Structures are given as structure tokens and as C-alpha cells.
Amino acid sequence: MSKLEHIDCPICECGETELLFIKDDLSVVSCKQCKLRYVNPRINRETLEEGYIETYYPPNKVERIHTDSMEWLQMSERLTELEQYHQGKGRLLDVGCGIGTFLNLAREQGWESYGIDPSKSGCTFAQQEHKLDVTCGDIFDASFPSEHFDAITLYHVLEHISELNPFLNELRRILKPSENGEKTSTLVIEVPNGGGLQSRLQKSDWPYVHPHDHLYYFSSQSLPRLLEKHGFRDIRLGKPRRVSPHKDIKFILRQITTSMLVRLHLGTVIRVYASL
Helix, strand or coil: CCCEECCCCCCCCCCCEEEEEEECCEEEEEECCCCCEEECCEECHHHHHHHHHHHCCCHHHHHHHHHCHHHHHHHHHHHHHHHHHCCCCCEEEEECCCCCHHHHHHHHCCCEEEEEECCHHHHHHHHHHCCCEEEECCHHHHCCCCCCECEEEEECCHHHCCCHHHHHHHHHHHECCCECCECCCEEEEEEECCCCHHHHHHHHHCCCCCCCCCCEECCCCHHHHHHHHCCCEEEEECCCCCCCCCCCHHHHHHHHHHHHHHHCCCCCEEEEEEEC
């Protein structure tokens, strides 16, 4: 196994934890102070980043995602809710943009779209297929100007980030602040819900538990607390909807159940909106 590294809780910086379970020879623990669930010790940053750069989007995965109607529906659902929370259009950065599906849809709706992703193959596809302005690397490699973006989105990205606090400081730097007390910026973060019903019932068997690269299991309490630590405000939980190209009775029943769980903050994922 690759070298491991020990960390303190990134929210409260406490080192006291309780073991929840072990999976794939890695321990998932809970912070005794703020209850954040995270992997500790974990795969070191260098090993993780190598995997994202070289192997995260092999050609067969790129083709499958690009032609999957569910992928397009999911990205459209995300964009629709973003536009309900954010006033007007503007300059949008999608961090962890993958092959650029979301950015392509956003550009079609009038956004000025930018993306960043560590995957070489993902960025190449976004640049060549969708003609998007995408940077290959991490957020620090890009050196974006301060107060540059009207909206920044991260869909299933934050759970992969080794250095949470420097990363969120950088997002804060490049996101536009409010002016004259009016909201002018939007940060969107979607992550698996470590406090959801499915997570609670399945524990280590929950499909989102793969501790080699999912480093944190945020809840509807811990994620807002992390954002507050970095000066974000107007923090609200979104209402991600289940989508499907087939609107049969089974889908309708699942959609109703999902909607109820989301209202109770027990859904499979959490989507959070915040501003400066």
C-alpha cells in the first residue's frame, strides 16, 4: 500500500477521533468534537493526484459519459437549480469539470464558462469536443485573478481534496464578494451525504464509501460549518432532484421518496449554496 499520512480534523483541527469502520484497509473515523467523518490515516496527496491525472478518464469512460442521457439530464438539473439561486448569468468556473458536459450546457444558456480538472484526457475532450476554456491542473496551478468569478461549482469534488482549508481559501479569493450588501456571487458544492439515511443504514457498504479517494463524508451540519469557517455566508441547502429519461411509475415513486429525504437532509447527496 502507498504511504499513509495522519491528519487532524480539517474543520475544528481536533485530533481526537472515534473509529467507525475499516474498509479496504483504511479507517473511517468521526471527529469527537464536530462529528465530521473522514479517512485517517489516508493515502498521501501525491499518490492520489497521480491517479486523477493519468487514469481517471480512460477512453471508454469518456465515451460512456458523453453518450449517457442520464449524464446530460443530471447536468441540466444542476444548472436549472443554480440559476434559481444565482441572480443573472456571468463568469462561471466548474472545478473538477471532467469532460465538460455541465460547462457546455451552461455556455448554451449564456454563461461565460471556464473549467479546471487534473485529468489530461478529460480536459482534452472538453477542449476539443466542446471547445471550452479548460485548464488542466489544480486550482492553484491556474492562478486565476482575485474576485474573478460570479459563480463557482464543485459537483462531487470536495470529498477528493486533500488540503481542504488552503483549497477553500483559494475559492474565496477568486469568487466575487457581495457589493453594497447585495448577493453577487454563488458557490455550489455537492457531495455524498455522510449523514443520509442510506449511509447510516449501509455504513461501510454504502456505495460512496471508497476511502482510497473519498477522504471525507460530509453531513448537512459539517459542510456548512466548514464553509462558515472560511467566511462564506447565506449558506443554504439545495434540493437535488432524481432524474431519468424514463418517467414510469417506479421512477415517480423513487422521485417522491428522494424529495422527502432531501427535505429531511437525509438524501444520498447534499448540495449547498453559499456566497461572500
